[in-house]
Amino acid sequence: MLKITDARVIVTCPGRNFVTLKIETDAGVSGVGDATLNGRELAVASYLSDHLIPCLLGRDAHRIEDTWQFLYRGAYWRRGPVTMAAIAAVDMALWDIKAKAAGLPLYQLLGGACREGLLVYGHANGETTEETLREAQRYIELGYRAVRLQSGVPGLKSTYGVSSDKDFYEPADAALPSENVWSTEKYLRSTPQLFAAAREKLGGDIHLLHDVHHRLTPIEAARLAKDLEPYRLFWLEDAVPAEHQANFRQIRAHSTTPLAVGEVFNSIWDCKQLIEEQLIDYIRASVLHAGGITHLRRIANLADLYKVRTGCHGATDLSPVTMAAALHFGISIPNFGIQEYMQHTAETLAVFPHGYHYGDGYLHPGEAPGLGVDIDEALAAQYPYRRAYLPINRLEDGSMHDW
Known part of the structure; x- marks a missing residue:
């Protein structure tokens, strides 16, 4: 068993906003996952911090499929961009951990x-x-x-x-x-x-x-x-x-x-x-x-x-x-x-x-080994979150249209 001991959300804006999940294990192996949802970043950060991370602590990081099913089926309210981005961040981080533990790049x-x-x-x-x-x-x-x-x-x-x-x-x-x-x-x-x-x-x-x-x-x-x-x-x-x-x-x-x-x-x-x-x-x-x-x-x-x-x-x-x-x-x-x-x-x-x-x-x-990417948390802290929205579209008569 590779026990999850800690998980935290890192929000940073080095020119644009990113939300990153970092998961730590009792073997000292960590993994990262992306949770960015353009224009709705803090919604996913909250979903992770308030709802998913408490469920992760103590779980076996190797049980990726079981964890995915637990987070998807266990919430009852399934799908949607916020939920699936949060689950994706966990999934990426766990695959990163598993491959690092094996000493192999993930694709292997x-x-x-x-x-x-x-x-x-x-x-x-x-x-x-x-x-x-x-x-x-x-x-x-x-x-x-x-x-x-x-x-x-x-x-x-x-x-x-x-x-x-x-x-x-x-x-x-x-x-x-x-x-x-x-x-x-x-x-x-x-x-x-x-x-x-x-x-x-x-x-x-x-x-x-x-x-x-x-x-x-x-x-x-x-x-x-x-x-x-x-x-x-x-x-x-x-x-x-x-x-x-x-x-x-x-x-x-x-x-x-x-x-x-x-x-x-x-x-x-x-x-x-x-x-x-x-x-x-x-x-x-x-x-x-x-x-x-x-x-x-x-x-x-x-x-x-x-x-x-x-x-x-x-x-x-x-x-x-x-x-x-x-x-x-x-x-x-x-x-x-x-x-x-x-x-x-x-x-x-x-x-x-x-x-x-x-x-x-x-x-x-x-x-x-793993995903081959990490986050420099000290540097990330130098770029605080800045609210930014995608544009909207109107037709020439002023009515709303798909952007």
Whole structure:
């Protein structure tokens, strides 16, 4: 038995807010887990401190599956982003402990490597098509084999995914939600033009991706997917809000553009129909928001039966702890597709020393025991929590719309 003797929540803001759980054991082996929920960080911190940590003390850290079931089924009120982020933090930390106790990098306990590295994509964005393509070229020169393109929409003051800081995009930009204005009509006119220009300038060998960010109706999304077919996207992401999974049938009926969704999913039930009916090509659920490595492996196993591949969310609202967990997970499964890779700031990387590394378009989790990442608590204490919200979206007539 490896007894849990202590667990604590660390909230820090080295440029943006992160919530980290650290679990200690009687053998002196500790583990870390990410519990960050962008814009609702303190809700998860409270869930951990007030409800989960008291239940962890004295438990056997090796009993990961039993602990996951205890926290999920034992609460009665299941699922939801706060609950599943908290469970994920515990799950990550326990896998970190188990692998450290074995003296192995975590992926070895998950079955070993299925590939030499994980294909990643970078984020190229600009106010204009020309600026976006210059950024895409910069990523290609850094060795990236896949690039997500987001561009400003003519006639709109601001657009999702476009930032003045090209390396460290952070949408949670204000102490109260800022408001953006959206026009689907303007967006549907400009986006195919962006990808036509991209293929002409960048050629056919680079993988191109695009994020709609849940903003279209099914028939609008079908029209966009069909318009983008000539440019052979790697995927079209989050074309519609996915609460109603059957919405994707309409898109699928009209286009062969590959579809990806799932960064806001928190359980296998959110994607079961999408996978079983083969309405998507990539499932983007993250280790953090989908209940940890234990639960994400279930999602990946289901997806593998239907030739659906993974493409885990990897934005900067996930700490390096989640990135490390995603890499150990991704390198060990047969149906890995691609990994989103948004680089963290130097301040964040200093707070979270890590062993994963990038080279020639691929990430590797490294060979350190466990997750290969930790938190510098003394340094983290120098960056106190700062309230920050994601923006909201309104249509040009002032009505609320999906951000």
